[in-house]
Amino acid sequence: MKRFRHRLASLLMASCALLSGAAMAENGVTDSTITLGMSAPFSGPNGIYGTEMRESITAYFEQINKGGGINGRKLELVSLDDGYETDRAVANTKKLIHDEKAFALLAFYGSSPTTAAMEVFSGAKVPLVGTISGAETLRNPVNRYMFNVRASYANETDAIVSQLASLGLKNIAVFYQNDGFGKSGLxxxxxxxxxxxxxxxxxxxxxxxxxxVAKAVEAISKVTPQAVIMVTLYKPTAEFVRQMRKHGQNPQFMTLSPVGADLLVKELGNDARGIGISQVMPYPWNDSNPLVREYRKLMTTMGKQSQSPYYGVEGYAMAKVMVEGIKRAGKDLTRDKLTTALESMGSYDLGGYRVSYSTSDHNGSRFVDLTVIGNGGKVLR
Structure with a gap:
């Protein structure tokens, strides 16, 4: 009888352990798949930005999956359209975590949308890797679940202002978008x-x-600026430049990386010539950078032609950081292990482009490159 009771107790303990293990299985992780979530604009005036990122991320995940996945698990991406609207981004984040059971998130878009969504994903202890934003609200204080990949707007604007000041320009105006993105840039x-x-x-x-943009043009034209720094996306940027020139204003126009250089050229045509743009990713139109070379080769292999290569490269960089973090987290995958793996990454070379993380710094990169639009809409370094 004693032996029987001992065996029964052992069986019950083993069953409880199995049930406990099943109950603790991480959302979005099965024996064969890992589900990741993305919220970005795929429609409306900024839809091309999200589309470009999603295409490069999907292509990279396909490549990883063809090679056997990560520890035998295939990567699956669930992407939701937020139209670059804060309320929709927050709703998408909740849906991705609670309904779609995303293990982790990547490639969000916009300062205000991501800042608002951060309350949701950090509350759920779900890490987000990469967003198209350099806002300080996503960097200071450090949020354990927000991992930036690009440089900050402070890094970009510092490079722009230093360049203008070195040319002796002092009458410098600012045109900005009235939201978290624009205010952070201002x-x-x-x-x-x-x-x-x-x-x-x-x-x-x-x-x-x-x-x-009429009121902005009126206010800025009054001072006849030598330069205008534009913290806006490509459509309002193009409209502002057109209206300023109609008012006889021809300052040195400068703008930040989110504008999308090639999209601005497409919108403005020859009138884009001379506009300066800060960039936070390596120059995507040659193969001198290993990260760019990998990206271009991948997109060619997949039969895809990018409309906005800077966004494509950035999506690719975000995906590579996520994959490396999952690899380092190990086979027994949990969100906490992924977060710890990313924070323990130190300085990691994605291919001529480095990101760096620690428990006290989730900034990712400080890389900024200044470019200008030349003849024929070509982006020059």
């Missing part, structure tokens, strides 16, 4: 100008997803 420009004993000579705004 703060960066203001701080960078202050280093040179300067301040914005005029300021104008445009609402998100709007082309109503």
């Amino acid at each position: 703060d960066g420009v203001t701080a960078a100008l202050k280093k040179h004993g300067l301040a914005p000579s005029a300021v104008g705004t445009v609402e998100r997803n709007s082309l109503d």
Whole structure:
């Protein structure tokens, strides 16, 4: 009887352990798959941005899956359209985590949408790798579940202002989008100008997803600026440049990486010539950089032609960081192990482009490159 009771107790303990293990299985992870979630604009005026990122991410995941996946698990991407609207991005984040059971998130878009969504994914302890935003709200204080891949807007605006100041320009105005993206850029420009004993000579705004730039043009034209730094996306940027030139204003126009250089050229045509753009990814039109070379080869193999290569490269970089983090997290995959693996990554070379993470720094990169649009719409370094 004693022996029987001992065996029965052992069997019960083993059963409880099995049930406990099953109950603790991580959402989005099975023996054969890992589900990842993405929220970005795939429609509307900014839909091309999300589409470009998704194409490069999907292509890279296909490559990984053809090679056997990660520890035998295939990567699956669930992507939801938020139209670059904050409320939709928050709703998508909840849906990805609770309904789609995404293990982790990547490649979000926009400062205000991602900042609002951060409350959701960090509350659920679900890591997000990469977003098209350099806002300080996503960097300071450090959020354990937000891993940036690109440089900050402070890094970009500092490089732009330093370039303009080196040319002796002092009358510098700012045109910005009236949301988290634009305000973060305005703060960066203001701080960078202050280093040179300067301040914005005029300021104008445009609402998100709007082309109503008339008031901004009026306010900025009054000071006849030598340069205007534009913290806006490609459609309002193009409209602002057109309207400024109609008012006889021809300052040095500068803008930040989210604008999408090739999309701006497509929108403005020859009128884009001379506009300067800061970039946070390596130059994508030659193979001198290993990350770019890999990306171009992959897209060619997949029969895809990018409309906005900078966004394509950035999506590819985000996907590579995610894959490396999952590999380092090991076969017994949990969200906490992925988060710890990313924080333990230190300085990691994606191929001539480095990201760096620690428990006290999730900034990713500080790389900034200045480019200008030349004849025929060619982006020049």
